[in-house]
Structures are given as structure tokens and as C-alpha cells.
Amino acid sequence: MSQEKQITKQHLGSMESRYRARFINSLTGFKSANLVGTVDQQGNPNLAIVSSVVHIGSNPPLIGFINRPNSVERHTLENILATKSFTLNSIDEDIAALAHQTSARYPKNQSEFQAVGLTPYTDNDFIAPFVLESGLKIALTLKEHHIIKANDTELIIGEVEQVRVPSDAIQPDGYLDVESMDLVTISGLDSYHVTQRLYRLDYAKPDKALEPLSVSGEKTEWKVNQSTMD
Amino acid sequence: MSQEKQITKQHLGSMESRYRARFINSLTGFKSANLVGTVDQQGNPNLAIVSSVVHIGSNPPLIGFINRPNSVERHTLENILATKSFTLNSIDEDIAALAHQTSARYPKNQSEFQAVGLTPYTDNDFIAPFVLESGLKIALTLKEHHIIKANDTELIIGEVEQVRVPSDAIQPDGYLDVESMDLVTISGLDSYHVTQRLYRLDYAKPDKALEPLSVSGEKTEWKVNQSTMD
Numbered sequence: 478m479s480q481e482k483q484i485t486k487q488h489l490g491s492m493e494s495r496y497r498a499r500f501i502n503s504l505t506g507f508k509s510a511n512l513v514g515t516v517d518q519q520g521n522p523n524l525a526i527v528s529s530v531v532h533i534g535s536n537p538p539l540i541g542f543i544n545r546p547n548s549v550e551r552h553t554l555e556n557i558l559a560t561k562s563f564t565l566n567s568i569d570e571d572i573a574a575l576a577h578q579t580s581a582r583y584p585k586n587q588s589e590f591q592a593v594g595l596t597p598y599t600d601n602d603f604i605a606p607f608v609l610e611s612g613l614k615i616a617l618t619l620k621e622h623h624i625i626k627a628n629d630t631e632l633i634i635g636e637v638e639q640v641r642v643p644s645d646a647i648q649p650d651g652y653l654d655v656e657s658m659d660l661v662t663i664s665g666l667d668s669y670h671v672t673q674r675l676y677r678l679d680y681a682k683p684d685k686a687l688e689p690l691s692v693s694g695e696k697t698e699w700k701v702n703q704s705t706m707d
Numbered sequence: 708m709s710q711e712k713q714i715t716k717q718h719l720g721s722m723e724s725r726y727r728a729r730f731i732n733s734l735t736g737f738k739s740a741n742l743v744g745t746v747d748q749q750g751n752p753n754l755a756i757v758s759s760v761v762h763i764g765s766n767p768p769l770i771g772f773i774n775r776p777n778s779v780e781r782h783t784l785e786n787i788l789a790t791k792s793f794t795l796n797s798i799d800e801d802i803a804a805l806a807h808q809t810s811a812r813y814p815k816n817q818s819e820f821q822a823v824g825l826t827p828y829t830d831n832d833f834i835a836p837f838v839l840e841s842g843l844k845i846a847l848t849l850k851e852h853h854i855i856k857a858n859d860t861e862l863i864i865g866e867v868e869q870v871r872v873p874s875d876a877i878q879p880d881g882y883l884d885v886e887s888m889d890l891v892t893i894s895g896l897d898s899y900h901v902t903q904r905l906y907r908l909d910y911a912k913p914d915k916a917l918e919p920l921s922v923s924g925e926k927t928e929w930k931v932n933q934s935t936m937d
Contacts, residue, residue, distance in 0.1 A: 479873045479874050479875035479876075480873070480874050481871050481872065481873060481874070482871070482872055482873070482874040482877065483869065483870075483871050484869065484870040484871075484872070485868075485869055486768075486866075486867065486868050486869065489768050489867060489870075492881070493881075494765075494766065495880075495881070496880060496881035497765050497766060497768075497881065498765040498766075498881070499878075499880055499881035499882045499883075499924075500765075500877070500881040500882070500883060501762070501764075501765040501766075501768045501867070502762055502765065503881075503882055503883030503885060504762075504768075504770065504795075504843070504845055504867070504870065504883065505739050505741075505760050505761065505762045505770060506739035506740060506741065506760070506797060506843070506885055506890050506892070507737055507738075507739055507740075507885065507890065507891075507892035507902060508737075508738075508739055508761075508762070509735050509736035509737050509738055510736060510737075511735075511736065528762070529761050529762060530735050530736070531735065531738075531759050531761045531773055532731070532732055532734075532735045532738070532758070532759060532773070533773060533855060533857070533858065533860055534731075534775075534857070534858040534860060535724075535727050535728040535730075535731040535732065536724065536727060536728075536731075536858075537857065537858065538716075538719050538727075538731045538734075539855075539857055539858060540734065540735060541773075541855075543761055543762070543763060543771075545764075565734075567736060570905060573905060574908065574917055577908045577911055577917060578911050578917055579911075580911045581911040581912050581913045581915075582912070582913065583913050587913075592913065613734070613736070615734055620857050621855060621856060621857050623853045623855075623862065625763060625769075625771075625851060625853075625864065626851060627763070627764070627767065627769055627850050627851050627864060627866075628763065628764040628766075628767065628769060630763055630764055632853065632862060634855065634857060636716075636857070637716065637719060637731070637734070638715075638716050639713065639714065639715055639716065640713075640714040640719075640734065641711050641712070641713050641714070642711065642712055642714070643709045643710070643711060643712070644709050644710050644711070644712040645709035646709075647712065647730070648729075650725075650726060650729055651722070651723075651725070651726035651727065651728070651729035651730040651733075652729045652730070652733055652895045652896075652897075652898065653729075653730060653733030653734065653894075653895065655733060655736055655737065655894050655895075656894065656898075656900060660736050660737065661737075661905065662736070662737035662892050662902060664883075664885050664886065664902075665882045665883065665885075665907075666882075667882075667907045667908045667909070667910070667920065668882065668886075668904060668906075668907045668922075669904070669905045669906060669907075669908065670886060670902035670903060670904050670905060671902065671903050671905060672737060672892060672894075672900035672901065672902050672903070673900060673901050673902070673903060674898060674899070674900050675800065675803060675891065675899045675900060675901060676804075676898075676899060677895075677897045677898045677899075678804065678807045678897045678899065679897070680897070681807055681808050681809075681810045681811040682811050682812070683811045683812065683813050683817075683822065685811075687804055687807060687808055690897065692898075694729075
């Protein structure tokens with residue numbers, strides 16, 4: 478490994494602003510890649526890429542994301558507050574470049590769907606549009622909303638109303654094999670990656686060696702190297 | 708692609724609880740993998756794996772994570788509230804299984820560092836311990852703290868005080884090549900993956916074709932396929 482560099486708060490403060498944005502956005506490692514679909518009260522659709530989606534809880538099923546201030550995504554926030562509904566749509570290798578293009582500052586009256594070439598899809602049950610090309614589609618209702626005082630960003634939390642997913646991806650124990658769907662992950666502001674599974678690992682317990690699982694959640698023969706464990 | 712399965716809120720509610728936890732935890736796609744290092748007021752170290760770290764902002768540099776209620780990570784929360792400090796430490800391929808093992812329910816008086824075989828490392832400037840084996844180490848001071856009413860989880864936000872990273876990973880434009888450090892990403896509750904970069908993409912603008920960037924942030928010759936864009 479190369480030499481470790483130590484960067485202080487003072488160094489961070491003196492960085493050029495785009496350089497700092499790229500650096501700080503890289504610190505959180507690999508991030509989920511999603512498209513947020515909304516409509517305004519006139520029914521005009523909006524689509525924005527986000528890398529800040531985070532699991533909040535399973536029961537009730539809650540998912541959150543961080544919405545940045547003064548950005549194109551502001552339309553997203555306005556629409557969610559007005560309609561209480563939004564969708565999260567997965568980004569796979571085939572649509573990653575189109576998804577990235579939604580981050581351009583299109584005027585409010587222009588649909589990002591049309592601008593980048595993705596297809597809005599709605600059903601009768603839900604007002605916010607899905608992305609037809611996304612393998613994994615989630616419909617959510619606004620549940621809670623926190624303003625982060627330190628920088629005026631907002632945490633939006635939705636409750637899952639509906640999930641659409643290829644049935645093949647659902648494993649017998651409930652795990653969804655998102656790698657089989659070629660979903661991408663984002664690092665920094667602009668780097669897109671596909672993945673290669675190392676292993677699934679069984680629920681950890683004290684004083685018990687870890688057991689690797691197959692993708693379908695069954696015990697396997699091989700052992701994980703835990704040589705430094707006592 | 709296989710047939711799309713539609714799962715309603717009612718279906719989710721009727722799922723067996725571990726099945727539902729695996730399913731809902733999979734919906735957010737690929738997640739960042741980090742170890743949170745803390746100490747209590749007696750100086751006893753604690754270490755917990757989290758997959759909920761999220762970028763909050765670059766200026767000031769803020770990073771958050773979701774802390775679950777009634778879990779082993781509760782020690783983490785208590786320690787952060789008591790000492791106002793914590794570290795985030797990256798998980799690479801070599802330590803992924805050890806990191807997973809920190810999720811076992813060790814008693815409060817047992818250090819997860821010692822239990823799983825990772826090395827706490829502190830310097831004079833900062834009270835919370837780093838993980839020596841982690842390539843990317845971040846020291847943070849508690850800045851803000853939100854209780855999510857819907858399920859009693861908490862959003863912890865820290866301001867970055869210090870970053871330690873291999874100097875080779877820092878690219879000329881500020882981007883950190885986390886793939887070169889073999890960092891892993893998590894899907895669901897228990898699946899670990901390494902990555903393969905597709906491309907970096909230039910800042911998107913309306914009416915401008917996307918330009919791919921090299922890992923070091925320079926323009927490249929080849930073009931991204933945006934065939935469905937108008």
C-alpha cells in the first residue's frame with residue numbers, strides 16, 4: 478500500500494470547491510444508484526438521480542434519501558411535499574449514462590424523462606411515475622421529513638407502498654439478488670461500477686465461526702478466512 | 708428478463724419477519740460498508756459495522772448514518788452522545804468477514820476489536836479509535852442528531868475532522884479511487900461485493916452529450932452510448 482496521507486479539517490477548508498466536492502463525496506465509499514420519480518400538481522413528471530438512498534427500517538418498510546438544497550432536485554422535493562408520493566427506480570448498466578444525464582439543470586417545465594430518453598410509467602394505484610426501463614421499482618408515500626440544520630439539506634422518508642421486481646431475482650429467503658439485475662453502484666460524484674459477489678454471510682453470533690451462504694441463502698461447504706480471529 | 712412480480716404493502720405486512728427484513732434491506736441496492744469506531748467515557752472501545760452511511764454535504768464536510776434501535780449498535784449511539792466523537796473506517800475485501808462478525812451481539816464490556824481481530828488505533832488529536840487495517844479512516848465530531856419518529860431510529864451527523872487515506876488513491880481532480888483500494892459494497896443484510904468500474908462521467912449539462920472521463924478525471928476518446936437520447 479502507498480503512504481498514508483493525513484488530511485485535516487483545515488486542509489479540507491482550503492480545497493478548491495469542486496475538488497473538495499469530489500473528495501468529500503468519495504469518502505462514503507460505494508453508494509446506491511436510484512432515480513426518484515415525481516409529478517407536480519399539474520401532473521408534469523420529474524426525474525432525478527440520487528446516490529443518497531438509505532434503508533431506514535423493515536417494519537414498517539421505510540426508505541429515506543437526502544435531498545440537496547438549491548439543486549435541480551429541488552423540483553423533486555417540491556413535488557413530494559405537494560403530492561406526498563414518489564418512486565425509487567433502480568439503475569442498471571444499460572441506463573446508467575441516461576440516469577446520469579438527469580442531473581443536468583433542465584428547466585422545471587422540461588421532463589427529464591423526455592430529455593434523456595427514459596419512459597415514465599404509471600398505474601392506477603399511484604400518482605408518481607415509475608421508470609419503465611428500471612428492473613426494481615418502488616412506490617412510496619411521504620412519511621416524515623427532517624431539515625438538517627447544518628447545511629439546509631433534507632431527509633425525506635417514505636413508506637413502501639408497492640414493489641415491482643423480476644420474480645427470478647427474489648431468493649428463497651427473501652434476499653433480492655440485485656447483482657443478477659446488473660444494478661450499478663456510484664462512487665464519488667460521477668463514477669459508475671458493476672459488482673462481483675464475494676459471498677453472503679450467515680447472521681453473526683459471538684463464539685461462532687462465520688458461515689458463508691450461497692446466493693439463495695443456503696449453507697455452503699467452504700469456509701471464510703477468519704485467520705486473525707481468536 | 709423474467710416476469711415482473713408486483714408486491715403490495717399488504718404482501719409486505721404478511722411476510723415472515725426475517726424474510727421481510729432481508730427483502731426490504733435489499734431494496735436500496737448497493738450500500739456503503741463502514742465500521743463505526745467509538746469509546747465510552749471509561750475509554751472502552753466499541754466497533755460496529757454499518758451499511759447506512761450517507762453523504763450529507765461537502766462544505767462543511769458532513770457525513771451521516773442511521774443508527775438502529777435495540778441493537779448492538781446502541782452502544783455506538785450511547786458512546787457518540789457521551790463523547791461527541793466517532794470514526795468511520797472503510798471495509799475492503801481482506802477484512803469484510805471480520806467486519807461482518809462485529810454485528811454479533813457482544814456484551815458491552817467486550818471490545819469487538821478484540822473479539823473479531825481488528826486493531827484499534829488512536830492518535831493524540833482524537834479520542835475515538837480508528838481501525839488500523841482500514842485503508843480509508845475518517846474522524847468525525849457529532850454535529851446533529853435526529854430521531855426518526857416512524858420507527859425510533861436515529862440519524863447521526865458528524866463533521867469531518869480528519870481523513871487518512873493512501874496518497875495513491877487521490878486523483879488529480881479530488882476524486883478518490885475507492886475501487887483501487889478494494890473496498891466492498893453490501894447488498895441486503897449480508898451480501899458482500901467488490902466492483903468493476905464502468906466509467907466516470909463528466910458533469911451533465913442540458914443539450915450536451917455526456918463525456919466519459921478516465922479514472923484520473925481526464926477526457927477520453929470513446930463515447931458513452933446514449934442511443935435513446937434525442
